[in-house]
Amino acid sequence: MTKLLWIFVGWTTFLWITRLRNVFGDSELSTSRQLWAATIAVGFIVGALSLPILHRAFPTKLHSVAAFLAAITIAWWGMRLITNLAGDESVAFKAVHTVLAVGSVGLGALVLRQRSDLVRIPARDGHASTI
Numbered sequence: 001m002t003k004l005l006w007i008f009v010g011w012t013t014f015l016w017i018t019r020l021r022n023v024f025g026d027s028e029l030s031t032s033r034q035l036w037a038a039t040i041a042v043g044f045i046v047g048a049l050s051l052p053i054l055h056r057a058f059p060t061k062l063h064s065v066a067a068f069l070a071a072i073t074i075a076w077w078g079m080r081l082i083t084n085l086a087g088d089e090s091v092a093f094k095a096v097h098t099v100l101a102v103g104s105v106g107l108g109a110l111v112l113r114q115r116s117d118l119v120r121i122p123a124r125d126g127h128a129s130t131i
Contacts, residue, residue, distance in 0.1 A: 004107075004114060005111065006052075008069075008070070008111050009048045012044055012047070012048035016048075019037065020038060020042070020045075023041065044069075044073070044076075048069065051065065066111055069111075070111035073107070074109060074112075080097065080101060084097045
């Protein structure tokens with residue numbers, strides 16, 4: 001796995017674990033909203049943590065799953081950036097979530113851009129080829 005992919009895994013895991021803590025610490029959220037937010041967070045965490053596992057167990061799948069997770073990350077944070085900026089949250093909330101969105105979209109874009117370097121499979125002649 002590339003260094004960039006490890007950074008993406010760490011960033012995504014840290015971000016969404018923090019979101020889980022915030023969700024269950026927010027007494028103003030209804031139970032159904034907590035469950036919805038937790039489901040999204042767990043989905044991103046599982047997706048991120050699956051990448052190192054795929055790298056070891058199913059390296060040919062790493063490219064597809066990493067690209068999918070990066071695309072979902074870009075879509076999610078692109079949408080959330082618009083809704084957060086248009087919402088009535090505080091300026092501090094908007095600033096923090098803008099930084100999170102820019103960081104997440106940037107990392108996702110880099111993963112998509114460098115996806116061809118994610119998996120190197122040894123060829124029969126002994127030279128590694130990139131999938």
